[in-house]
Amino acid sequence: MSEIPEPEEFRAEARRWLAGTAETRDARQDWGSGDDSVAVFENWTEPEERAHTERIRDWERTRYDRGWGALDWPPEYGGRELPSYYEQLYRAEEAAFDVPRRTEVFPVTQQLVAPAIRIWGTDEQKARWLRPMLRTDELACQLFSETEAGSDLAAVRTRAVREGDGWLLRGHKVWTSGARVATWGVAVCRTDPDVPKHAGITVFLVRMDAPGVTVRPIRQMTGGYSFNEVYLDDVFVPDADRLGPVGQGWRVTLTVLAAERLDSGGLGLDNADRALQLARRLPRPLTGGERQQAADLFVRALVQRLIGLRVTAAVAAGREPGAEASVGKLHATATMRATTDLVQQLLGPRLAADTGEWGTFAWTEHLLGAPGYRIAGGSDEIQRTILAERVLGLPKEPKEPKGAGS
Numbered sequence: 001m002s003e004i005p006e007p008e009e010f011r012a013e014a015r016r017w018l019a020g021t022a023e024t025r026d027a028r029q030d031w032g033s034g035d036d037s038v039a040v041f042e043n044w045t046e047p048e049e050r051a052h053t054e055r056i057r058d059w060e061r062t063r064y065d066r067g068w069g070a071l072d073w074p075p076e077y078g079g080r081e082l083p084s085y086y087e088q089l090y091r092a093e094e095a096a097f098d099v100p101r102r103t104e105v106f107p108v109t110q111q112l113v114a115p116a117i118r119i120w121g122t123d124e125q126k127a128r129w130l131r132p133m134l135r136t137d138e139l140a141c142q143l144f145s146e147t148e149a150g151s152d153l154a155a156v157r158t159r160a161v162r163e164g165d166g167w168l169l170r171g172h173k174v175w176t177s178g179a180r181v182a183t184w185g186v187a188v189c190r191t192d193p194d195v196p197k198h199a200g201i202t203v204f205l206v207r208m209d210a211p212g213v214t215v216r217p218i219r220q221m222t223g224g225y226s227f228n229e230v231y232l233d234d235v236f237v238p239d240a241d242r243l244g245p246v247g248q249g250w251r252v253t254l255t256v257l258a259a260e261r262l263d264s265g266g267l268g269l270d271n272a273d274r275a276l277q278l279a280r281r282l283p284r285p286l287t288g289g290e291r292q293q294a295a296d297l298f299v300r301a302l303v304q305r306l307i308g309l310r311v312t313a314a315v316a317a318g319r320e321p322g323a324e325a326s327v328g329k330l331h332a333t334a335t336m337r338a339t340t341d342l343v344q345q346l347l348g349p350r351l352a353a354d355t356g357e358w359g360t361f362a363w364t365e366h367l368l369g370a371p372g373y374r375i376a377g378g379s380d381e382i383q384r385t386i387l388a389e390r391v392l393g394l395p396k397e398p399k400e401p402k403g404a405g406s
């Protein structure tokens with residue numbers, strides 16, 4: 001392993017590289033001009049989603065090819081084997097530059113699916129999938145949730161049945177972010193309906209262009225289509241694309257879910273900062289109530305960043321950050337709600353009707369998108385249950401009787 005630079009040295013090096021490769025955000029975007037989007041989920045048509053995905057991909061490939069991607073991965077996967085919190089140090093520097101904003105499918109591929117393949121994949125699978133995913137040549141979406149298996153994900157009913165040297169998958173997944181642009185879908189399937197539900201699950205990587213895969217976009221209240229229904233109609237998946245042992249899929253799934261919580265602590269901070277800027281630049285004095293709300297949001301955002309540091313510290317110390325990550329996710333959705341409340345107060349009618357004024361009506365995208373994160377990646381209630389049980393030591397939720405299949 002090459003020598004690890006000091007964090008400050010690393011950040012300065014990252015800043016130098018970024019300055020030579022991208023424009024700074026401030027130089028491009030003065031307050032009152034340029035892009036005023038605060039979208040939580042983008043309102044793109046399919047061609048727009050594909051075009052934007054290509055722009056992000058170009059940037060991610062540049063990073064990877066110049067040694068700024070896959071930072072905590074070993075050199076054989078194009079990384080530098082740095083401690084994993086160096087990725088966060090890098091991201092903090094990158095935030096000051098005008099680079100394309102990653103849509104969900106990118107962190108899902110790089111931070112959720114690739115690490116799960118590293119843990120659960122065979123050598124052949126690692127050689128085949130990891131570099132293309134880390135470089136984002138191939139993207140992966142999560143085919144986890146179903147209409148009756150969300151919070152209770154182990155209740156999945158999509159069946160995978162052996163067929164020759166592979167499996168036939170049949171079922172219906174829902175809320176799949178990025179399914180239109182993903183190369184692979186990580187499908188949580190039931191391979192044995194006769195054992196307790198957590199024991200009868202197996203995970204497969206399904207090519208999203210395989211015969212029998214149908215993607216139907218779902219329109220959200222934001223007006224956009226960032227997630228989809230996915231139908232699997234007797235889709236053949238070679239056994240070589242099974243991730244982890246047969247019947248051990250729940251453990252594979254938990255690896256992905258833990259990474260998802262870890263990745264969500266920074267949610268909403270950009271928009272909180274933007275709402276505070278709005279408060280500072282409002283062409284009238286703030287009322288006492290508005291000042292109070294702005295101060296509250298400022299403190300919340302600060303606390304969220306501190307929670308992020310705790311998670312980083314846990315990772316740096318080699319600990320699994322378990323409950324800290326749930327605190328982070330829960331706090332992030334509360335920050336998003338506080339941002340909504342402040343902006344509603346500050347803008348009033350200018351939020352309800354589009355006057356064409358910069359940075360006003362655009363906030364509807366935040367208002368309508370933010371509630372989605374109280375559900376995505378484990379709902380607020382589920383995070384509270386985790387905290388109640390693992391931090392406060394309260395009695396566990398009653399379990400279903402043994403033998404209850406899906």
Ligand SMILES: Cc1cc2nc3c(=O)[nH]c(=O)nc-3n(C[C@H](O)[C@H](O)[C@H](O)COP(=O)(O)OP(=O)(O)OC[C@H]3O[C@@H](n4cnc5c(N)ncnc54)[C@H](O)[C@@H]3O)c2cc1C
Nearest residue numbers: 142143144145150151175176177372375376377378379381
């Ligand atoms: C924006 C967005 C993107 C998403 N992207 C993906 C994706 O890419 N791939 C994917 O597979 N899924 C995705 N999902 C689905 C997401 O994981 C599920 O919506 C989530 O797990 C909740 O499941 P559910 O919708 O079935 O709600 P349910 O589980 O039916 O829950 C309904 C309500 O009941 C509450 N509830 C449920 N169980 C309990 C309990 N034990 N105690 C207390 N309250 C409870 C929940 O908190 C919720 O309020 C996405 C969802 C959203 C909103």
